[in-house]
Amino acid sequence: MDENPYRIQGPAVISVSFGRTSAYMLKQIIDAHGGKLPDDVHVVFCNTGAELEETLRFGYECGVRWGVNIRWLEWRDRRKRTPVEQRFEEVGFNSAARHGEPFEALIRSKKSVPNMNSRWCTQHLKVQVCADFMTSLGYTHWLNVIGLRADELRRVVKKDRQNEEAKDPWANVMPMVQARDTKADVRRFWFGNMKPIDAVQIQRDFGPTAAATLPQGFDLGLDEWEGNCTFCFALGYNVLLHRIRRRPEITLWPSKMERLVGGTFTTEYSYADLEKAALTSPLLDLGDNFNSDAECGVGGSDSSIRCGRRAA
Numbered sequence: 001m002d003e004n005p006y007r008i009q010g011p012a013v014i015s016v017s018f019g020r021t022s023a024y025m026l027k028q029i030i031d032a033h034g035g036k037l038p039d040d041v042h043v044v045f046c047n048t049g050a051e052l053e054e055t056l057r058f059g060y061e062c063g064v065r066w067g068v069n070i071r072w073l074e075w076r077d078r079r080k081r082t083p084v085e086q087r088f089e090e091v092g093f094n095s096a097a098r099h100g101e102p103f104e105a106l107i108r109s110k111k112s113v114p115n116m117n118s119r120w121c122t123q124h125l126k127v128q129v130c131a132d133f134m135t136s137l138g139y140t141h142w143l144n145v146i147g148l149r150a151d152e153l154r155r156v157v158k159k160d161r162q163n164e165e166a167k168d169p170w171a172n173v174m175p176m177v178q179a180r181d182t183k184a185d186v187r188r189f190w191f192g193n194m195k196p197i198d199a200v201q202i203q204r205d206f207g208p209t210a211a212a213t214l215p216q217g218f219d220l221g222l223d224e225w226e227g228n229c230t231f232c233f234a235l236g237y238n239v240l241l242h243r244i245r246r247r248p249e250i251t252l253w254p255s256k257m258e259r260l261v262g263g264t265f266t267t268e269y270s271y272a273d274l275e276k277a278a279l280t281s282p283l284l285d286l287g288d289n290f291n292s293d294a295e296c297g298v299g300g301s302d303s304s305i306r307c308g309r310r311a312a
């Protein structure tokens with residue numbers, strides 16, 4: 001990279017989750033390259049099949065509005081003997097899985113569900129898919145561009161440690177950290193002077209076109225505690241309860257997976273327990289959890305979560 005951290009030296013893969021942070025990073029990178037990415041800098045979205053429709057629409061809009069080719073990929077196979085180009089499949093907005101299919105196939109293959117101690121969903125469904133994609137293109141070494149911000153120190157340290165270990169064919173780069181961009185920068189980019197909660201409420205009331213007055217002319221349309229896998233066990237109890245109250249149907253798929261393998265995603269509760277709690281308890285104030293990010297792998301502030309309980 002040169003002095004501008006957003007100018008990426010290929011070969012590189014930019015991994016986007018279609019949350020506001022990674023979309024912000026993508027736009028900075030596109031702008032730093034004068035509107036067109038080098039041919040050996042690839043943009044990838046790995047679909048788990050458990051995303052909200054708003055997330056998929058937002059990602060599609062990022063690609064179209066910013067004139068960038070975003071490759072939509074889904075996990076298919078984890079066997080080493082399977083050729084890399086068959087371990088994932090390229091899909092598009094219309095053909096992308098919407099009922100957890102890639103995630104379910106992985107759970108069936110592992111005969112267990114992931115948890116906080118063993119969060120292999122991110123590893124297989126996202127990290128490895130990116131790696132297989134780059135390998136399928138013939139690259140042996142590349143940069144892995146990640147949308148971590150300067151205010152996410154704990155996760156940044158983890159990625160730096162991975163770089164030091166140098167076990168992977170890629171090196172992680174975090175241009176937002178080098179640029180010292182924080183959540184405040186991301187919010188300003190998408191919402192200007194509006195409060196995020198107000199900007200999202202307007203879109204909930206009047207539909208996506210209400211975002212036309214926001215700085216970028218479009219938006220994700222989800223609260224900051226929504227987004228990525230609808231049921232994500234890494235978010236913590238309070239955020240999950242809030243999500244379930246808003247969209248009760250999101251417990252159906254994880255409950256089915258827990259019954260399938262006879263285990264639970266978290267130690268203290270099953271998704272059937274969560275559904276019951278949402279039905280029988282009053283609306284809770286999310287407090288600081290309202291500020292929680294919901295991009296894959298970013299948990300809420302509920303640190304009491306423990307995972308891996310086997311069902312009785």
Ligand code: SF4
Binds near residue numbers: 122297
């Ligand atoms: S959003 Fe949560 S459940 Fe989905 S892949 Fe990431 S860590 Fe796993």
